Amino acid sequence: MISVGIDVSKGKSTVCVLKPCGEIVCRPFEMQYVEKDLEAFHNLLQKLDGEIRIVMEATGIYHLPVLTFLHERRYFLSVINPFAMKKYAKDNSIRGAKTDKLDSIMIANYGIEKWFKLQRYEGDEETYAELKLLGRRYRYYMELHVKALQELTHILDYVMPGIKKMFNSWNEANGKDKLSDFVERFWHFDLIISMSLEKFTEEYLVWAKEKKYHQSRSKAEAVYGLASSGIPTLSSSTPSTKMFVQEAVSVLRTVDSSLSLILARMQALAKSLPEYSTIREMGGVGDVLAVKLIAEIGDVRRLHNAKALIAWAGIDPPPYESGQFIGSKRKITKRGSSTLRKIGYEVMRVLKSHPAPKDDAVYNYIIKKESEGKSKKHAKIAGLNKFLRIYYARVIAVYQ
Helix, strand or coil: CEEEEEEEECCEEEEEEEEHHHEEEEEEEEEECCHHHHHHHHHHHHHCCCCEEEEEECCCCCCHHHHHHHHHCCCEEEEECHHHHHHHHHHCCCCCCCCHHHHHHHHHHHHHHCHHHCCCCCCCCHHHHHHHHHHHHHHHHHHHHHHHHHHHHHHHHHHCCCHHHHCCCCCCCCCCCHHHHHHHHCCCHHHHHCCCHHHHHHHHHHHHHHHCCCCCHHHHHHHHHHHHHCCCCCCCCCHHHHHHHHHHHHHHHHHHHHHHHHHHHHHHHHCCCCCHHHHHCCCCCCHHHHHHHHHHHCCHHHCCCHHHHHHHHCCCCCCCEECCEECCCCCCCCCCCHHHHHHHHHHHHHHHHCCCCCCCHHHHHHHHHHHCCCCHHHHHHHHHHHHHHHHHHHHHHHHC
8 A cells, every 4th residue: 555646846746655654665756757757756666565556636737747657557546636635735734834845745645545535547538638638729719819809899999980790700610700801801991981882882792702791782881881970090091000900800810710720620529429419419509519518528438427527517506504404505616617617608508599499408497497586697507507417318328
């Protein structure tokens, strides 16, 4: 019974090896993430006599080099939630001292105390691991998309105030951005009103045909009316004006191109999984949300039941009882994947805003909660709870 505690940091780790009753097998030492140090650590573990369990915290990506190295050599690895480790350290420390060496000892002690409760790290299947990484990148580029769109909108408020309301921005499903396409061609109100209404309408219809948008005369007339009454605060004669608009469009398109590329790869991977068609058929789940769900949830077979999936999303209200009192109005923990909560809430929003089959259990559950006096937001969270239970059951059924 040998517990190996690894305190992970960027580029190196501090390792301590303990036996029960606090017997120190190896005092804390540092290990760099290089082949020489990792092989030396592997050789050390091979010399130990007894069952070995290695414990470390999940620390973003910093723990992945040593985790991958040891997992390939089939050691018993347990990756602990940092919150659980923090709570353990708080309950077992009076002075509150913190160093890498003390942390490695504390993690090794955790392994001894929780020996029979440690869950073995099984690793993610390659497809799920790639999907998860792509999902994280997609979220990062989406944040860049929002910032780039805000910058373009800011510039347009100078040269074409109100134009953003006339055109849709980037569409996740088809990758088109009508706003960017329009302002790239007609980048200032002065450019529009320099033409007659008939001339601009002809130009607009030609542009719409080239870009494969709906050729609407009424839209062209509405845009011309907005340009005629609008008051730009940045002159079209200023040499930098056109550059401002077109560079903002260029940045936005670059980000959107990356998003489309990542999403296409995610869809190709997700469609290769057996559960894709089952998930895609669920209410509120489209081509985009299906791959986002799979990327964030991963392989549900690693979870022991649907409650674990709900806890992973952080929407489980913890029970609270004391004596005769039983708490019935509990808030969700939010101790889980914020990304999964956002994706799940978007599924509920789509389900609620689009016509759903009368026999859709989640939709009917949301309506029921609203009829009981719940707010729309709370009703959707309750619906997401039910949705994840159904998701778990259906996906598990695919693999049985």
